[in-house]
Amino acid sequence: MAATVNIGRSVAETIPAFDKTITLEEVSWHDHARDCWIIIYDRVYDITDFLEEHPGGSDILLEYAGREASVAFRGSGHSAQAIRALDKFCIGELPMHERIFRKPGGYRLSDLPE
Numbered sequence: 579m580a581a582t583v584n585i586g587r588s589v590a591e592t593i594p595a596f597d598k599t600i601t602l603e604e605v606s607w608h609d610h611a612r613d614c615w616i617i618i619y620d621r622v623y624d625i626t627d628f629l630e631e632h633p634g635g636s637d638i639l640l641e642y643a644g645r646e647a648s649v650a651f652r653g654s655g656h657s658a659q660a661i662r663a664l665d666k667f668c669i670g671e672l673p674m675h676e677r678i679f680r681k682p683g684g685y686r687l688s689d690l691p692e
């Protein structure tokens with residue numbers, strides 16, 4: 579059966595898992611325009627080559643360089659196409675003890691109060 583993208587629920591359900599574990603501390607070192615990693619739904623993305631292509635501009639992405647950007651990503655109302663675009667930048671995921679969403683009993687952003 580073809581995979582479905584349901585943007586009303588967690589992005590985590592739409593993207594295949596990646597094997598490499600990367601810690602929050604390691605992500606934090608990649609915090610500038612020539613080396614920019616961000617975290618969305620516990621997955622780590624190297625978006626260095628995407629900064630200049632982002633339809634929302636590079637400045638907004640650089641605000642999250644080296645940091646957690648799940649709420650910002652979700653809050654900007656990205657399309658299903660944008661969610662699919664994430665996939666090609668994924669380089670790994672947080673260790674289980676550093677995750678917020680993709681762990682047993684983790685949050686969905688749709689669970690958060692208005």
Ligand code: HEM
Nearest residue numbers: 625633634638642647650651654655656657659660663664
């Ligand atoms: C790798 C991560 C990201 C990807 C692949 C991505 C992709 C996209 C794409 C394809 C669009 C065009 C509209 C759409 O299809 O939804 C867009 C728009 C936008 N993005 Fe991102 N985005 C990313 C991260 C972020 C982050 C972290 C923010 C932080 C707030 C952000 C803010 C915006 C905004 C504000 C727009 C609207 C621009 C406009 O319509 O003027 N994006 N993004």
